[in-house]
Amino acid sequence: MSRQLDRIGLVFVALLALAAILVPVLALATPEGSAFNIPPYLVQLFGKYLCYAILALALDLVWGYCGILSLGHGAFFALGGYAMGMYLMRQIGARGVYANPILPDFMVFLNWKALPVAWWGFNWFPYAMLLVVLAPGLLALAFGWFAFRSRVTGVYLSIITQAMTFALFKEFFRNDFGFGGNNGLTDFKDVLGFSLQSSSTKVALFSASAIALIAAYFVSRAIIGSKYGKALVAIRDAESRMRFLGYRVENYKLFAFVVSAVMAGIGGALYVPQVGIINPSEFAPANSIEAAIWVAVGGRGTLVGAAIGAIAVNFAKTWFTGVLPEFWLYGLGALFVLVTLFLPRGLLGLLLRPAREKAPTPETPALAIEEGADP
Amino acid sequence: MPVMPHVTRLLAALRLSTLAIVVVTLFAAVASGPARADALDDALALFLTDKFPDTQKAIGQLVAEAPPQAAAILDALGDNRLLIDPANRVVAYRTAAGAVVDAKTGAPVASADAFKKVRVNNALRAAIDGARGSLTLANPDPEKRLAAAADVFKSRDAKALPALKAQLAKESDPRVADALKLAVAAIVAGSDSTTPAERTAAIEALKARGDPDAANLIDAIGQKATEPEVKAAAESALTNVRTRLMFWGAAQSLWYGLSASSVLLLAAIGLAITFGVMGVINMAHGEMVMLGAYATYVVQSVLPPSLQGWSLAFAIPLAFIVAAVVGVAIERLIIRYLYSRPLETLLATWGVSLILQQTVRTLFGANNRQVSNPPFMSGALHVGGLEITMNRMWIIVLAILVFIGLQLVLRATRFGLQMRAVTQNRRMAAAMGISTARIDMFAFALGSGVAGIAGVALSQIDNVSPNLGQGYIIDSFMVVVFGGVGNLWGTALGALMIGVAGKILEPLIGAVQGQIVLLIVIILFIQKRPRGMFALKGRAVEA
């Protein structure tokens, strides 16, 4: 990682930290209507962007540094979100429409008599937070263990990750699966006793997201800067060479994949209380692949670029869908095409002077086997 | 007799509606002149005494003679609507509308004041119910008799038994006879007072029917029977029926699997070609399928009615051309610049798929479009317990034809030879003077065009919507992974295995879980055979 990139990263982190402190002050301490006041809806909107940025950062860790283009990271994000959503659901208690102190509304509606085992303990915040980490982490562990040991790489891996999230997408749609089916989880009231409607909670969630993003950045930065990170990049560029050097490539990929999935899950957990709903559409393959374009727009293999890309693209999306709703998909489609064709190193690539004399990074080969070492 | 209040209410409603029909037929009958008016008069006279034994006799006569008015009279009697005026010797009944009409002529009665109700007791009610069933069973129209027998089979009303037997003795239509036997069997299964011979006969009849209902009834007879020979007969019949049911169930699953495989093959074979030649996945491949389906829709909307039967003959070439042109455009404008960057190709072509979907949404609207089946693709064929829908059968035929056509192109043309060469070793093929750029373009045209044809097929069984193609890219890719690139037989076998396995797993563990199991199997499969079942091996391809 170049020194220049590090500097950009530090500036970005400093801005985030500033936002984490200033936004609460400006939103709460200034009178409504004053020039410095930030309306709660904006705080919430940018809080959402920050959660997307965490997802993008997580994706960049595996795609930018290990060549694993996961098209299923939205699944990890959504799993973290569901774990948080289940906690928020239990917090509703007897305030639901059916006023059942134990069962969430949808279960009463489905005529269920008892709380399913999967929901046990979710009224307890630490347990829910544990699951925010464990659910995506274990899925990534199981999936990665099979996939990386099988030496599935390149487009094979990408499509299989997409198939993974697609399967979950369908599974979560089923009412029988026990997570609210089509409607998902919603009508949340409060988190840790603070009402989700109050401005102070919204602002606190924003700051928490900013801090989580900063933490994710530093953790990723530390991983990438270590010898492990160097090995990861070496695996991206010449996987079989690393095997012949004695590295267990599958373990290296698995670690990065699991760390990345957990980060994505944390992003999802912070996302849910801010948007007030989690439903199966978060598992839709389109969501995951959209996250890949945030990373590509910002510049993959830069960490900070991925986060900036997520914020920029989502800001554009909000603006576009407000002004020209029917043209957003054209714009998004064009973004996919133009960035890959003309901006392979993303926005940050434009800023940075070419650190490498050799242009684009060699891609992982198309086929499932490792690249041949000799022609 | 009535079990639940809403059932009785339903029955009452049914009676009223039959009554209305009967009234109409009654008028018709009156107009054409009653055949045996004297028999009806005799029966009606018996009602006038209003004594239970006489009423019983009257019911018996009505059943025996079956005059056209009998049903209405019996209905009225059962509902306490049959009225008598012994003084004037008139029998009448109150209709559903409340009017009082003469039981014989159906003409309105001037004054209803002199009438009193005919009394009915429980024994009579049972007789009335039985009489009603036998009246329909004795209907001169065989279709009506068939329907009546089927009704009895469902209701299992033991009181219909005498009528069933009576009709069975004189039934001439073999279909109705079979239905009657089944109805008898159904009653026997539910009854405790039948002879062993009846039970054995019932088992035989049910065995011939051989559906899940029959299996349950045979089981019921077997449970009740005390005689060992009946028990044994029931047991063997049950095994027989269950085996047949399992066989037909498996055959039906297999058929569904074949149908799913044919669609998968059509969708995947184009992907196998482009992926084989260029090593990149075109995420907009599903949208080529979607375009093909919309081409079919357009053809059907512009063709004059006289040509609608031939719509597919126009749709297939149009779909091929539209999809091929779009495919070539994608290859020329985007994919060739991303060669050797397969992951970025995924993203760029995904962008294309978004644009294509939105374009179609803008042009045709977001709603589903209806595409109709031409006459030869409508309806279904029944083979034993198997239902074969014509549209799915023709899609299988289409898939086979497309497969043969592609094999011919690949095996027997110069272009096919060159394409296979590029698939196996691009660098070597280029060194031999093959223009790989041209081959890429043609491969894309061919692969996308075939996807367009897949769209025509899908339009016949699925809704035509802008998202039609989305679900197909993953499944198609799985087929290609299973089959390996560069060999269409592999693709066909892959499609067959995934299609059939999916449909076999579906009833066992559910569709979604089946898909997850398949996904895991495929990941494990890649570990064992990273290049599919029919892979090219050796150092050259590993470079």
Place this chain on the structure above:
Amino acid sequence: MTLAEDHNPTLTSSILYLDGISVSFDGYKALRELSLVLAPGEMRAIIGPNGAGKTTMMDVITGKTRPDEGEAMFDGKWDLTRLDEAEIATLGVGRKFQKPTVFENHTVEDNLLLSVKAPRGVRATLFARREPEVHETIDRILVTTRLKDHRGRVAGSLSHGQKQWLEIGMLLAQDPKLLLVDEPVAGMTDAETAATAELLREIAKSHSVVVVEHDMTFVRELDVKVTCLHEGAVLAEGTLDQVSADPRVVEVYLGR
């Protein structure tokens, strides 16, 4: 995988023992009952025309290709046919590829750092510290491979010859018991070739080495026992002069 029941003295005293190795790809026999024994500390040159099976042999030794039949033992006790690439590399088998394969986006120094003999586990690398010994090793190798002035350069920007040397340097950093070197002088100038030969002779003092090479001048400079492969089997073995005097070798190389 110890083979206690096998008391083959040739096997137990050898660093590399290949016996009756056969490999086929879709009917094409890349190796046919190839047998080869390398003593500890020995350097061996393998020659042979294209398609003789040289690279496939290397693939079998390093675990990339599983032989259909035959025995491949390392250091008298390790069954190479049952281990994967990483395990074999950890045992002490280093490989240099025909086409120089270095980590193009890493600096020369990082390339060597990744190669230096050290724990290869995820945890070990995640919390690895810069040990002074490691630095000394890297410095020494940079001197040996004449890349001292290029330590901070990105490997992708090196010349072809420099990449070859960097890769040999990576092998040295690995400190393997057995080095497999595939065409180390392909594309090198005469001066570079001579220097490479000198380097390999230096290395051979403390390691066992197998060199696959086409360049006869280079093989002569190595001055070691030569094995000639043809169609997947050993055709001749001996000094270069003996081998090149063998009429079958002449026939293979020159044709009838």
